[in-house]
Amino acid sequence: MTRIGKGQVLRTVALALSMGLIWATAACGAPQGQEPTKAQPPATRPSGNVALFAPSDGITISQHTPLNKWAKLLPEVTNALRDEGFGKGSITTKTSDSLDTQSREVQDYVVDGLTQAGAKGKKDSAAKAKETTLVIAPVIEASDATRQYGDYTRSDYPISKTDNDHGDKDQADGQRRDGAGTNGGDPADKGGKDSQDSQDAALRRLVSSLNLAKEAGAHVILLSNPLDGFNPDLFVNMSTPEEIGAVQAKEMVNKLALDKASSKNPKSIELLLPYTLSQSDGQVGRGTDGKGSSDSGEGSQADAQGQEPAELEDAFASRAFAGVWQVLQPYFKAGKAYSPSNCLTAESKTEDWTNCALDADKSSKIREQLDKRLAMTSKADAHTRIDGIICMNDYVVSGVIEELDALGYVGSSADVNPTITLPDLVGSITGKHDLTRHAVPDPQSPDDQGTEDQSAGGNSDRHAANQSGDQAAKWPVLVGYGAYLDTIAQIVNGKEWMTALEDRQAMSAGIAVASKALNQGKDVHQLAGMESTSMNGGQVPMLHKPLLAVSASNLKDILIDPGYISLADAGL
Template sequence: MMLRRQVLVRLTATAAILSLMLPLSGCSARQEAQPPQQEEPETGVVAIFTPADGLTISQHTPLNKWQELTPEISEALQDRGFGQEDIHIHTSDDLNRQSRDLQDYVVDALTPGEDDPKAEDITLVVAPAAETGDATRQYGDYVSGRIVWQDDAGDEGDDPSDGERSEDETRYVQAAQRMVTTLDLAREAGMTIVLLSNAIEGFAPDAFVQMSDAERIGTIQAQNMVDKLNLDATSVDNPKSIEVLLPSDAAADEESADDNSSEEAPQTDQASDEFAAAAFRGVWTVLAPYFKDGRAICPSGKLTAETTADDWRSVAFDASDEDGIRTELTGRLDMDDDDKDGHTRIDGVIAMNDYVASVVTDQLSELGYVGTSADINPSITISGIVGNITGRKDITKQPVPDPIKAPEETESPDDEADVEQINSRWPIVTGYGAYRDIIPGIVDGQQWMTALEDRLAISEDVAEVCARLDAGEPLDAIDGIGTTDMGGEKVPTLTEPLVAVSAGNLKEALIDPGYITLADAGL
């Protein structure tokens, strides 16, 4: 009915315009012909819907925040010719609120006023507000996931109140269904839709801009660990000792169930489980060959040559507070016994995110480990790192070859001292998220590396996709574009590489683009 009324209004308006033109046509022949004026092509409207910034359990602030990204997308759109007044940004606390905000916007757009844009001139950029557990939020706001709104409790199209769902789960399913229905309605009206970061089951957009996913987060840390420890040149007679600390809401739920002495552990969040499993899969894809041939070992024994990519639970733990992280690391290193003499050798700790990494470095110092990550296979000194960041000349060093064989403990006091000196050396520690408060720790070598999204590149991607969709141009001409299978359709997809940041490239990766200042780096 609404559509018929719109068509009637447009036909009436068209007839009125034609009727006004007819009497004027007789006068036009007596007037001097004027050259046609060239009008600049007008761009359409872009409406951006993003979640509100998530809060990590530690209240530290990663650089991957929505409030940082949306202004950059707006600026990139304006560079592409979109007017500032034609860029509408909507922020919602959760999927329920977001789906209602989106629904209100689309319904209003289907009944435009005189000066309002037509539906076919509107591009919706939607980052669905997926629910995440505490462990997932530690990685920042952008981690890609998938909103699943049809599960064992009900198939697509079923009443979301059916099945074994809690009130919160029912509300979440209803919100997801509302969003899909709204997006379908928007597309039927002529709008184009770009999904950002999260996919939503039951809908295939015109384009998808993928952001960091769990597997890539695990892969980039493991690869930087391999490179820094020079595992390819490591001897099986002097293997490197590596631990993987995998934050997991599932582990937290299991511990909570044990504390409550319940017979059955509470149901864990499926999305968080999938995230932890995928993150470990990314790590193990890189590290598995070194564990299989003996060039890498695990002090706690949680990782072995027989470990598979499905064994993520073996290294998962509750990282919901600092005490839990400290206890986990101390136990892995078998240093919770006050009577233990000396240190357990540890060459690398994959801490998965910067919150865990910051607690790990504090605890390593508390346990008496000494040195910095820069001392391991050094290519640049700490003074050279600071010089590079502040604009002075780099000071480089040649890596010191690692002994082919591991030092053996003997009865000689001198030999025992040498072994303890090696065992107490500071390890490589990796994280993710580029938390502002850990950047000084990167500079001084306590944490070796972090990683983050290239926000400026993502903003340019979103702007280019919107501009092409608005102009009716194909997306397959964009450099680096691929496809993602969504609902049986191949959706054009843009993915930017994650940016690995260590002290050596911190200036180029974070300071020069304006992500942080010298003061943030502690300089």
Template sequence: MTLHCTAMAKRLIALAASAGLLLAMGACSRSDDVSSAASSSASASSTTKDGNVVIFAPSDGITISQQTPLSKWEKLVPEIVSSLKSKGVDSRNITVRTASSLDRQSQSVQDYVVNHVTGAAKKTKTTLVVAPVANTTESDRQYGDYVSRAITWNDDSSDEDEQAYAQSAERLVSALRLAQDEGMKVVLISNSLQEYVPDAFVKMSDAEQIGMLQAQKLASKLALDKTSSDNPKHIEVLLPYDTTDESGQDIDATFAQSVFKGIWKVLGPYFKDGKAVSPSGKLTASSTDDDWRKVAFEATKSEQIRQVLAERLGMDKDRSSHTRIDGVIACNDFVADAVIAELSDLAYTGSAADINPSITISGIMDNIAGKHDLKKKAVPDPIKAPESDDDDESADDSGKDESIDKQNAQWPIVTGYGAYAGSMPSIVNGQQWMTALENRKAFAQDIAKVCVRFNASQKIDGLSFVKNTTVSGQKTPTVQEDALAVSAYNLKKTLIEPGYISLADAGM
């Protein structure tokens, strides 16, 4: 007993020294931290058998457009709370705290843990649900708040900002380890922490998976497996990437690199076999993962994206004829929205439903409105590309073959990610082929089940959505759900019926 108390005392002293906690315990909360609970303290409901659940989440990041992804913390946290209540957890036992930075979040977690450990009240089972605040760029935030990242730091850095970040991260890890030492359980959401192993990890899609998903859906819709090198598909990859932050410092390229790695894992073999080509020539049969910079560009403004697309298609100066483009991987819905606007200005026509069609746009809209079910019909793609003939009657005075240009002006497949509510009408009318988002409602239910089991001293290994993965070098129970890939064909079932969006959001 003496050894345990001594070890705990040392840990508390270390925590307190890092932030001056014991000098002003009640004054450590910051102005942008938000706490909510029916009780005024964690111990107020100590007699409740369900135990306490304390949620530490980031404040929602500000995105560069007025349109925002559906995967936002302000959406997930209330659904976790609602799921906990539906499973019998008293609202007085649920606390929510948000913070805008890792520094403030680590202070908040530390305050709670130390208060809980040193409090005189009878201790009750407690589970901490922590989504560590990650440093993200403007373009990264366009994918949504939940993208899984590994939060790492360098203890030996000479940069003052990096030193401060490392101190915040280490403070958070120390507080979470103390919580575990004192019998609390820790559920880490989305972002892992360097050399820290939680009791459970909630794995969201990472950058590479986001890239792979879009490439897979593009390859399927374009039927690349059946495509001939005599009639290759013309595909462009638009990879948004912020090169520097607001202070002019270089930004870590890991995220953008990983998105491209996922894309190229799927599309690389098709380019190598000649079944896919790039109209701009930026990607070739010999391209590798290291060529990601060739397709990366600054995408903080819609005008930048539109200009890049026009240049890639060779139509930034001369728009008299169209360049064939079968697919555009826009990476996120902010980029996709600008792509759609530019394609419209460049007079591309039709919709994604016209490519290897299985149903008409009118049929899709009727299905969403509940008028009838979808009926599929396969349409073959020609093995060889049409050839221009200047002597053909369809050629105009300039020698341009109008029939070829009409085919080249067909609307391409456009993919995105984030499921912006404002993008739904484009999904319905076929201008954007697909988007995707995390299965937020399923994750909320899963997290609530894990918390209830932890507070009841039960294992979670038997839950169907829990698999063992490696986190910081150790096997860890991990909550996983597949991302929801959304197109016009399944938008009703995937987004409208579960309540993610309304018919009005879909433009119906």
């Protein structure tokens, strides 16, 4: 047996204590709970830079405020970018009140920061450009009627095919123009007879600058409106006229249960299509007489403002009508729906949109038009039965509510479903009750036991005599668009059944994710939810979020809980 001496034991103990001290010291230098020898994870790759260019908020003519505003979207996009790792200093935001100003600001940003001419050198400019995304919503001029839908509506504004360009050479060369960012650098900026030339020049300047950005290696996300001659890396498709019309028509079909209606007892529906026809004499005629003709008998918007603005106004209104009519036409053809004013018939075509158009620049004009449609001037008149009114936007809804009250219509849109009461609606919004929706009952008519119906068109005379005073005076289902803050309370009290708006939060998140992917050299086609659209003869990735349809039954979930509005905004 080997004997261990006292000295050897002491040396062994000392060695053990020394090793323990070394390990303890190493452990003290590491974060608690982390292995001392574990390698640190690599630093997160920077997300790069994003420049946001958007219009300054337009103002609707009545000062009503829809939720679809650029001032609401930009902060949400910024917050979403921060969530994706973009630093505060790497996000630039610029708003402009005209296309001319915006085109110059984009040009300056591209030339000064992303090209070799503006950056320190070719290597520096190329590196920065590859990690930069421009997110731009072009400043497109809109009529008063179009602005009532909010700021996100789509208008495909073409660049005029002219040679009168005040800056193409400078733009193509990527040179910063003198006076850029001001209104003093271009003779066309002075307005007057060259105002259309100035608009065309601004469009070409913008397109040229965006193409230059892409040539330098940067990326472009285009919001809402396509541009002739430019294909972005991603197009964000926002409110189209067809969608705005279709979402309201579908809600009307569901609420009135048109699938269960019969030609013996059809539903009465009116469409109020806002349309602005600005003339030098101040008269507006299209659609106000139900015949698509001008009350003044002469002049046109094209005469007063130039052909392209008139064409844009026509295009938006006619496309919105097409969205409505695609949904409603089968019910009119089947005799399940009719228009008391005959602005819509079974024979109506998409080009007949002017028959339903009205001048909506003042609430008084909306009320006058509703009187004509219902053949009433006061509550003393015999009431015309009206089951539903598609108002197209919440500004028109406000005028309709005022006039229905004045004409003596009673109840609310919620009364169409007798199981829903006002306390139920309020309790649902405040989270105190669950709202159960039931099938809408089809009111009985005296001729339900009579003979078969005749034709699908011209129903107003046939059904007017069949309504008792109480039945005819019942409040109709009203649908609109825009989620105006001052009409949210009308959703709560049931006077307005439905409004709609963009899903801003989902859209903002999608823009932020796409910006990060582009800056990291990834293919946005591979991102979740991406679609594709044709543009300028090519295919472009497209981000699109369905419109949010809001009624009292889901107002809390869609508007209040996400923070779009507060309980106070809803009048609670």
